Amino acid sequence: MLGGFCKLYKTCSICGRLKYFTKFASNGRDKSRRKSYCHECKYFKRKGSKDIFNVQILEKSSIAVAVKTKLKKRVFYSVPYEDAARMVTDRTAGIVNSSLIHQFNIREIVLGRDGYICKYCGGAGNTIDHVIPRCRGGRTTLSNCVCACKVCNKEKGSLSVSEFQIKRRKTNI
Numbered sequence: 001m002l003g004g005f006c007k008l009y010k011t012c013s014i015c016g017r018l019k020y021f022t023k024f025a026s027n028g029r030d031k032s033r034r035k036s037y038c039h040e041c042k043y044f045k046r047k048g049s050k051d052i053f054n055v056q057i058l059e060k061s062s063i064a065v066a067v068k069t070k071l072k073k074r075v076f077y078s079v080p081y082e083d084a085a086r087m088v089t090d091r092t093a094g095i096v097n098s099s100l101i102h103q104f105n106i107r108e109i110v111l112g113r114d115g116y117i118c119k120y121c122g123g124a125g126n127t128i129d130h131v132i133p134r135c136r137g138g139r140t141t142l143s144n145c146v147c148a149c150k151v152c153n154k155e156k157g158s159l160s161v162s163e164f165q166i167k168r169r170k171t172n173i
Contacts, residue, residue, distance in 0.1 A: 063101055065077050090141045
């Protein structure tokens, strides 16, 4: 059972996504009582952001993007306003203030959304795959990424989904 009275999953009060309970900030020593917002939104809570997906808040100039690395370090880079607005509308980033956005971990979002199940074979998936490959102009957005197992991801490569299905049918015959 997800949501409601389930103790393993919670809904973040800021971004509204359903996540595993360990993805939420803890109350210090008492790890059993976790806060209502996730680790990614902890940054927004600290900065006092109210509406993290309202594009009108952004300045029409170069925007700084904060990204959290695997080593828990924060890295900053700049993007034009149009790219920042696209990231916010795709919900791959949230607004901290008028000149700073925070980029979410797209891999975790996609794998959690698809339930760690490969969209191509139905097996256990642990990688993300671009439906429209990046070499063909596809972007890393939530609508263009799906969960895939390593075998399907490598086999698909730079093919489109229809080309991949045709190739699969030929090899299965």
